Amino acid sequence: MxxxxxxxxxxxxxxxxxxxxxxxxxxxxxxxxxxxxxxxxxxxxxxxxxxxxxxxxxxxxxxxxxxxxxxxxxxxxxxxxxxxxxxxxxxxxxxxxxxxxxxxxxxxxxxxxxxxxxxxxxxxxxxxxxxxxxxxxxxxxxxxxxxxxxxxxxxFFVPLLLVLIAVVLFLVTRMLKRVMRSVTLPLEELHETAQALVDDAYASKRATKRSDDEIGELVDVFNRMLDNLASENLALQSSENRFRTLTSNAPIGIFQLDADGNLVYANERWYKITGTHLGAGAWDNHESRIVKDDLDLYRSSWERAQQKSQSVLVEYRYHSDNGVEKFLMENVAPLTAGLGMEGMIGTLADVTELKNAQKELEKLAFYDPLTGLPNRRFFVDLLGFGLAKAKRSLAKAAVLMLDMDNFKRVNDLLGHSGGDQLLQQQAQRIRAAVREQDAVSRMGGDEFTIMLAPVNEISEVTSLAKRVLDAVNLPITVGAHTIEVGASIGVALYPADGDRAEDLMRNADMALYEAKGSGRNRVNFFSYKLDLELRESLRLEQKLRQAIRNQALEAYLQPQVSADGKVIWAEALVRWFDPEEGQISPARFVALAEETGLIHGLGQLMLERVCFHLSQHKGYLGHVGIKGISVNLSGRQFYSRTLLRDIKRVMAESGVEPEQIEFELTESLVMDDVQLAIDVMRRLRDLGCRLSIDDFGTGYSSLSYLKRFPINCLKIDRSFVEDIPHDPHGSEIATAIIAMAHKLRLKVVAEGVETEAQRDFLIAQGCESLQGYLFGKPKHIQEYVDLGRALFFENNPGQIKSAASSQARGD
Amino acid sequence: MFKQGSGFWRGRSCLWLARGLLSVVLCGPFPLLDAAAAPSEGELRAAVIVAIMRFTSWDTVSPEKPVLDVCLLGKPVSGEVLLAISGEQKVATRTLNVRSAQTDLDQCQALVIGEDVDDDEYEQLIAQTNGQSILTVCDGCRRGLGEDAIIQLRLRQQRVSFEVNLARARNNNVALDAQLLELASLVRR
CATH class of the missing domain: 3.30.450.20 (PAS domain)
Incomplete structure (x- = not known):
């Protein structure tokens, strides 16, 4: 105004x-x-x-x-x-x-x-x-x-009236002028103060209060309003300073566009990320650098943000100055004021490294880092997609589970590095053997899974599986070695063997298991016979679990005799008499116990049984000649962290001397992790127990390791004994083992001795101990206790039962 | 304004008693008079007397008195006419009762004295009415007489005029209207 x-x-x-x-x-x-x-x-x-x-x-x-x-x-x-x-x-x-x-x-x-x-x-x-x-x-x-x-x-009246009106108007005019001046003067001062603040928002000028009337109150209110405005201006300035400092130093790009799409603000980081320069064409330059394939997505994201008045996050590829493609992530939101949109405001970050890391993570998450093939998780997804596609097209599909035969030996031969190289080459061969649309994944170890989808005929699956097997069977060179590796393949068909990915993979696994059991290096199709066997196995597992819990397993002893035919030791063997099924063969349930992990409880139970009898009937067993008992240790038991603690506890509870117990370990067991095995063996020896390698000769024991094993004896596998003396190979191996053991200062026990000829040959070769049906079948431990008791009373006819009891305890 | 007018009127007491006056005073209520014929002097004098009475008030006469007694002495010029209208003519609400009287003058409100009354008798009459509430009118009294009457009628050049003795009126407790005095040719105080 x-x-x-x-x-x-x-x-x-x-x-x-x-x-x-x-x-x-x-x-x-x-x-x-x-x-x-x-x-x-x-x-x-x-x-x-x-x-x-x-x-x-x-x-x-x-x-x-x-x-x-x-x-x-x-x-x-x-x-x-x-x-x-x-x-x-x-x-x-x-x-x-x-x-x-x-x-x-x-x-x-x-x-x-x-x-x-x-x-x-x-x-x-x-x-x-x-x-x-x-x-x-x-x-x-x-x-x-x-x-x-x-x-x-x-x-007279009218002129007088006119004069009066004129006088009144004159007086009123003068009075009104004075009144109006007194009213408008403070208002003019208010206006001048307001004008001063318009010119300088931070001016300290305030209106002067001249009266205590309504105008005076107006001046007070006006001044208070100015004070409030001043404090708000200060706060706003402070906020703007903070914002400018933040944006200037922000590690991300910040930009603002007006309603016409012109870049009105961008911080230094934005120019640095986009590689553009301050100027009128910066934004156009920025947009021109977006990879063309992503430009539509970028623009539609902006349109969405504008239409829905909400922030939108968009990622796009970007051509940097040096021509390298990088990934940018932009978060843009409409800037609204009042009823309209003022423009757009957003942030920009260079997420190239993050994206690459993400890709790597995705690769790690979905691909096997060794072979580059999809991993199990990704394969399950692919299988799901493949099955859905097959279902839509009414086609068939197949899942192949492949496992290298005796891959452990390859690892032993080539080392882990060599094993990895072999797996990489085999992966390439498998991938090359199947069709483009098929999927190959590595499940882990030497196990591969293949999805063949879609498939029109079963013969197609057979043909492809054969091609894979042939490819794997080809000689392969790793380092200086050229070896041949076989493989077994289990096949499950969709929809005949299942319509879900997990069912098909489980059935293919069962078929593989069957293939392994049927002689390896072959392709085996899933059958429901396999499924039944699996169910039977599950049933037996439940019963075994129950039997272990109820301690329904019995310990049998098979004696070991010296060259002069005297019983000197015995091996404990587990026997299971089920009330419904009668005796169940150890061949059925021991392997099952190994697979299911029940072997740990089973071994613990046997150890407790043996220790119990040894402590209770040491005297009677000694009369029979049994000075100690050998107990088999499974791999799971042997590598268990609680092994020593459990053994110590059992021995402490039973009072058995450690030298009365010998633990039999298989070659394969100790060769799984030689260093750890040697460590555990030393601890057992330190405890005072004896150690032996069971079934020696069937495994792949390295002689260098054998020398380091703190063992007491070797047990020659029955396969080398059974053909003695007619088979010269078996006899020579047995002879060599005995000689080698003696060289290593180890004693030798020959298993499976069933004939006198075998006995004589082995004794002639210097074998210290013999074990087999020739010297007695395995009997319940109680029978040996009873036999010992009978022998005791024969030799000591005057002894009374109580004395017998204390004798039996070894007093 | 009218006071000044009173002085102006005084001395101009000539009244042209003509037909109009008669029609006002006498003819209205008196159909006996022939209005078409020229009025006689007696008629004119009677009309003037009646008109004077209409402007006169008697202090001692009760307002409720229904008649106005007019007594005639001697032979006034208007005597016959007055007698003729007796009992018919009204002055305000009172009816004129005109009679010739020698006695009982104190019962009269107006005494009209004629020419044939001698001086002594006249003086006696005047003295007799002194203090009485009687309007004395000299109608044709002999020359030299009449000045002691309240009203004295005169005929001059065919005109009937009258003179007023105001002092006498006061003595007789008779009030005369100011307008009457304005019409009088002479007012004696």
Missing amino acids: SPVSHRSFRNKVLRTILSSMFVMLGVTGLGLVGIESWINEKKLHQDMQVLADILGNRSRAALEFGDTNAGQLNLSAAKYQKYVDAVCLYDQSGALFSAYSRTGASYDCSTELVGATQKKARWQTVTTREVWHLDQSLGTISVVANRSFIFESLR
């Missing part, structure tokens, strides 16, 4: 008030004129009546005495009333008795009373009264007055 408009405002108010007053006074004046006129007219009328009465009264005598001269004289008194134009006096008969007429007045009394009242000029009024005396009408008098009298008084 300019000062001119201030004055205009003041004048406008003045004009309005004065105009209103003028109109009001004018109307009042007109009203007063009207009232005055009305009063004058009324007064005139009353005066005329009074005058008529007076003149009439004064004319009574004249009328009574018929003295027209006297009447004339009476009426002429009306000349002193200027507004009286004429007076007409009529006698009782209505005849004109006498009259008065003003000189120059335009009125003549009529000679007869009748019609006199109607005779009047426009500006004249006639008042007629009857003249009475003593209740008798003497005549009539008419007074004719000029109405100009009514307006004559206005000649």
Whole structure:
């Protein structure tokens, strides 16, 4: 608002008030004129009546005495009333008795009373009264007055009124000017203060309070508002400083576009990420660098953000300055103000490294790092997709589970590195052997899974499986070695063997298991016979678990004899007599126990049984010749972290001497992890127990390791004994083993000795101990206790039972 | 204004007693009079006397008295006419009762004295009415007499005029209207 408009405002108010007053006074004046006129007219009328009465009264005598001269004289008194134009006096008969007429007045009394009242000029009024005396009408008098009298008084009244109005308006104008000045002056100061703040938002100028009235309160409120604005401005400035500092130093790019899409702000980091430069074309340059395939996605994301008024996160590829493609991640949101959109604001981050890391992670998550093939997780997904596709197209599919035969030996031969190289080459061969649409994955170890989908005929599966097997069977060179590796393949067909990925993989695994059991290096299709076997296996596992929990397994002993035929030791063998099925072969349940992990509990149970009898019936067993008992240790038991603690506990609880216990370990067991095996063996030896390698000769024991094993003896596998002495190979191997053991200062136990010839040969070769049916079948440990007891009483006939009991305990 | 007028009127006491006066005073209520014929002097004088009575008030006479007793002494000029209208003519609400009287003058409100009353008798009459509320009218008294009457009628140039003795009126407790005095040719105080 300019000062001119201030004055205009003041004048406008003045004009309005004065105009209103003028109109009001004018109307009042007109009203007063009207009232005055009305009063004058009324007064005139009353005066005329009074005058008529007076003149009439004064004319009574004249009328009574018929003295027209006297009447004339009476009426002429009306000349002193200027507004009286004429007076007409009529006698009782209505005849004109006498009259008065003003000189120059335009009125003549009529000679007869009748019609006199109607005779009047426009500006004249006639008042007629009857003249009475003593209740008798003497005549009539008419007074004719000029109405100009009514307006004559206005000649003075109107100018006076106008003068008064002018004076009032003048005084009011002066007063209003003073009042308006007192009102507008603070307002002008408020305006000046506001203008100062418009020029400088941080100006400290404040309006001066000049009164305690409403304007003073307005000034107070205005100043408080300015104080609030000042504090808000400071806060805003502080906030903006914070924002600028943040954006300037932010590790991400920050940008803002106006409603027309022009870049209005971008921090340094944004220019650095985009490789653009400050200038008008920065944004266009930025967009031109987005990889064309991602440009549509980018623009649709922006449109979505604008339409839905929400932030949108978009990732896109970007051509950097050096031509390398990088990944950018942009979060953009519409910037709204009031009802409209001001523009767009967003952040930009270079996520190339993150993206690469993500890709690597995805690769690790979905691909086998060794072979580059999909891993199990990814394969399951692929299989799911493949099955769905096959289902839609009413096609068949197949899942192949492949496992290298004797891959452990390859690892032993080539080392883990060499084994990995072999797996990589085999993976490439498998991949090359199947079709493009098929999927190959590595499950882990030497196990591969293949999905053949879609498949029209079973023969196609057979053909492809054969091609895979042939490819795997080809000689392969790793380092300096060229070896041949066989493989077994289990096949499950969709939909015949299942319609779910997990079912098909389980069935293929079962078929593989069967293939392995059926001689390896072959392709085996899943059959429901396999499934039944699996179910049977599960049933047996449950029963075995129950039997172990109920300690329903029995310990049997098979004696080991010296060259002179005396029993010196025994091997504990587990036997299971089920109440429903009778005796269950160890061949059935021991392998199952190994697979299911129940072997740990089973071995623990056997150890406890053996220790119990040894501690309770040491004397009787000693009479039989059994000084100690060998107990088999499975791989799971051997590598268990609780092995030593469990053994110590059992021995401590039973009181058995450690040297009474020998643990038999298989070659394969100790060769799984030689270093750990040697460590565990040392601890067992330190405990005082004896150790032996069971079934020696069937495994792949390295002689270098054998030398380091802290063992007491070797047990020659029965396969080398059974053909002695007729088979020269078996005899030579047995001889070599015995000689080698002796060289290593180890004792030798020959297993499976069933004939005297075998016995004699082995004894001749220096074998210290023999074990086999020739010397006795395995018997329940209690039978040996009973036998020992019988021998004791034969040798000590005078002993009483109680003594026998203490003898039996070895006292 | 009218006071000034009173002075102006005084001294101009000539009344043209004409037909108009008679019609006002006498003819209205009296159809006996022939209005078409020229009025006689007696009629004019009677009309003036009646008109004077219409402007006269008697202090001692009760307003409720229904008649106005007019007594005639001697032979006034208007005597016959007055007698003729007796019982018919009214002055305000009271009816004129005109009679010739020698006695009981105190019962009269107006005494109209004629020409044939001698000086002594006249003086005696005047003295007798002194203090009495009686309007004395000298109608045709002999020259030299009548000045002691309240009203003295005169005929001059065919005009009937009258003179007023105001002092006498006051003595007799008779009030005369100011307008009457304005019409009088002479007012004695």
